């Protein structure tokens with residue numbers, strides 16, 4: 273099977289969907305002539321032309337809102353935010369318009385837009401550029417949220433997101449763009465709302481999303497190597513819809529859960545998952561659900577300190593041991 | 598030159614109009630980097646604000662531009678050595694704007710800018726040590742290593758950052774002006790932005806607020822022709838960026854000679870006077886050019902050609918142009934030029950050593966400077982948990 277990067281997987285997914293559906297357009301700052309700030313769309317302008325691959329001015333509220341309006345009339349815009357952090361400039365368009373339009377119209381309108389871009393810290397770009405908005409996004413009924421942790425999922429989820437009839441916030445990761453894995457050629461879909469058990473285990477469920485999964489897999493290796501602990505690693509892949517069954521089944525098997533994510537702790541996805549487990553699997557638990565997040569402060573710039581602020585293999589390993597005590 | 602709507606009652610005075618395309622590309626790139634002539638578009642030396650400048654003041658303007666350039670060249674080296682993380686946006690080529698604008702500031706005048714902030718910071722008197730240490734993420738940095746190159750601040754010098762979100766600083770600048778007016782101070786705020794920033798809604802909302810409430814704010818567009826890889830004509834509709842002010846009944850002007858520190862002083866000085874005397878806002882579009890990529894990570898090979906950069910450098914380099922003019926009037930000598938240059942290089946080198954030798958913040962520092970109340974526990978009035986695990 274071909275090994276391709278997360279970046280190439282995203283490009284392949286968008287290209288296949290552009291070829292498949294004349295209503296799909298890719299739009300954003302520097303996506304066309306500059307080939308994308310992170311080169312996700314490299315070569316796409318040359319291949320698909322300026323009608324399908326569109327450079328926008330720096331006007332996030334304007335062009336994201338425009339995408340919402342275009343989606344209402346049946347286009348399937350894929351809107352790139354150069355950094356997902358800039359979603360805050362378009363907050364009203366996303367959370368008042370995209371999220372509510374179907375409801376307020378009594379189901380007369382739907383909004384098949386994808387808003388995508390990197391949503392992560394760890395690259396020393398400071399607090400304004402390092403937001404992780406998955407819990408804020410998923411808070412809003414009407415919005416769907418996906419966070420692929422690897423190239424295979426990135427492609428399959430992107431294709432599903434573009435075909436989805438609801439607004440999808442698709443959170444990528446600059447640190448993962450260059451990471452590669454086996455990805456089959458051609459058509460396959462990863463459905464929204466289906467978690468993936470990345471590693472089977474019996475002693476503890478390490479559940480999470482995004483890049484934290486890559487770290488969790490390494491921590492699980494360490495736990496096995498040093499303590500003969502068999503950790504199960506569950507990648508949610510999508511936050512809303514959320515695969516509650518897979519979460520509960522895993523916890524019922526292992527009786528312990530550590531949730532790992534790069535977000536800040538307050539009202540995080542992990543907080544939601546902990547609540548679901550406590551509601552629906554309380555009797556199976558041998559320990560409180562533990563969460564590992566970024567240290568609760570805006571993203572610090574200082575490169576060595578930012579490393580410490582974020583989840584790391586070492587911190588996950590320690591938190592898992594604490595949960596197993 | 599400067600349109601004063603309050604005087605003309607809606608009739609605009611003539612402005613500088615200019616070729617809307619990015620700087621004309623000369624077909625044959627000039628090999629020499631230094632202009633042969635002083636290349637002043639009009640003789641800004643004769644403007645009242647400049648005529649009274651003493652020799653020392655002119656030398657200081659020149660020195661400040663040299664210091665910015667040498668500091669940034671040293672930053673670039675450190676970045677290439679892996680000492681600086683994230684982004685590094687260099688101001689090289691635009692020095693005349695920060696220096697010209699800040700040179701007319703009085704005690705109650707304030708500035709705010711975007712992420713390309715090294716020039717403004719040095720121009721208001723911030724030290725190279727604290728700036729370089731910030732780039733290195735050290736605790737001795739101006740923001741204790743928390744903000745990085747894009748997020749310098751020094752309220753004690755009326756410098757309010759250093760902002761990473763394009764256009765996000767403009768409402769803040771408008772708010773600084775509001776506070777000045779509210780407090781009855783005779784001051785103004787210069788709110789700097791790039792040519793790409795003018796298309797953010799927040800900028801337009803600020804224009805309206807400033808005009809509606811007669812706020813003493815000067816919106817300064819540093820038009821270097823590009824927002825990242827997008828040329829101005831590919832991002833902005835309308836005849837010019839500054840002219841959008843007309844829609845709000847605001848004063849506006851285009852400064853074509855943005856490379857000329859004295860021209861910048863002249864025009865900004867007029868806008869500042871309008872803000873001080875009549876509490877009127879203005880939009881100034883200053884034509885300039887950046888020599889380096891958008892940030893150091895930008896390979897700068899796709900959206901413009903080297904000839905365009907060389908053409909600008911060879912005729913309009915702000916340092917060379919001013920240097921030639923000062924040499925001609927014998928304010929500068931070749932010895933003094935050399936001395937200024939050496940001392941700027943040494944200062945930059947020292948700052949790199951200072952940054953290198955400084956410690957990083959501690960793990961505990963991550964949670965400091967988040968809440969005023971946590972940093973001032975004796976004065977805390979709220980109760981309950983502010984931080985979570």
Ligand SMILES: Cc1ncc(C[n+]2csc(CCOP(=O)(O)OP(=O)(O)O)c2C)c(N)n1
Nearest residue numbers: 358713761762763791792793794823824825
């Ligand atoms: C809201 C927002 N959108 C996009 C960006 C990414 N970005 C940073 S600088 C920049 C170009 C800005 O160009 P301009 O305003 O002309 O300023 P210059 O860089 O030329 O000084 C872009 C797109 C950002 N930082 N914030």
Ligand SMILES: [Mg+2]
Nearest residue numbers: 791792823824
């Ligand atoms: Mg620009």
